[in-house]
Amino acid sequence: MARDNISDILVFLAVARERSFTRAAAKLGMTQSALSHTIRALETRLGVRLLTRTTRSVSPTEAGERLMQNVAPRLEEIEAEIAAVSDLGDKPAGTIRITAIDHVIDSVLWPRLAPVLPQYPDIHVEISSDYRMVDIAAERYDIGVRWGDQVEKDMIAVRLTADVRMVIVGSPAYFARHPVPASAQDLMQHNCIQLRLASSGGLYAWELQHEGRMMETRVRGQYTFNSAYQILNAALSGNAIAFIPEDMAGPHMQAGRLVSVMEDWCPSFPGLHAYYPSRRNSSRALGVVIDAIRYKG
Secondary structure, three states, X not given: OHHHHHHHHHHHHHXXXXXOHHHHHHHHOOOHHHHHHHHHHHHHHHOXXXXXXXXXXXEEOHHHHHHHHHHHHHHHHHHHHHHHHHOOOOOOOEEEEXXXXXXXXXXXXXXXXXXXXXXXXXXXXXXXXXXXXXXXXXXXXXXXXXXXXXXXXXXXEEEOOOOEEEEEEEOHHHHHXXXXXXXXXXXXXXXXXXXXXXXXXXXXXXXXXXXXXXXXXXXXXXXXXXXXXXXXXXXXXXXXXXXXXXXXXXXXXXXXXXXXXXXXXXXXXXXEEEEEEHHHOOOHHHHHHHHHHOOOO
């Protein structure tokens, strides 16, 4: 029974962390009916309800919270020790889970991992596209990617890119119909593409810099997206202007599809960094992945 409890508790933890049977089932590769049956069987054996279910949400009960607080860390320690034992083999092995936004995955992570991973067939990499400020320890990721100034102090951080400059861009067709903005105030008269923040649900204020002073400018516009690619595509359509990383806009600027404006208002941010908890530092598989994606410029 103890072994059954352990495997079923792992299923419970997935549901409790995701707050959703649907998302947990997708993450575990199970059907929702099988997952529900597992949770019910565990609750029956323990004699206590672990999850409160409504038509709209799932949340842990007091007993469920206790399992999450006291049992989950011990299971993670066991998994870490098992991974450490596996690491003593001839070849690096294990699964490395990474969370980053889609643009970073496509432009930085995958181009660097693709030529390296075939050399290590026992290393498995799972990459998740997510715009939230993910707590990688709580959600069991091995590596997260953020701007350098967003990395928490207790994490090990490895630079992935040089400092990244932002640009305000629009298509030539857009500026043929609208005056070129020269100040933050001028932006109020333009159709600015907005970004919906996944973590807070609020709208991102454009972080501009002029004459050494940073300022958050809350722009207005007809279009709001939660992905950088959709923002780029909307700017290319010729109906609005965008505030996006220069490396993303660069090929389109060189081809004449986008024009950069207000260049003396556009700041640079301290580069993308991969970060991970120090307790995972001993994994050889993690070391291979980090070495592959680190900034070598």
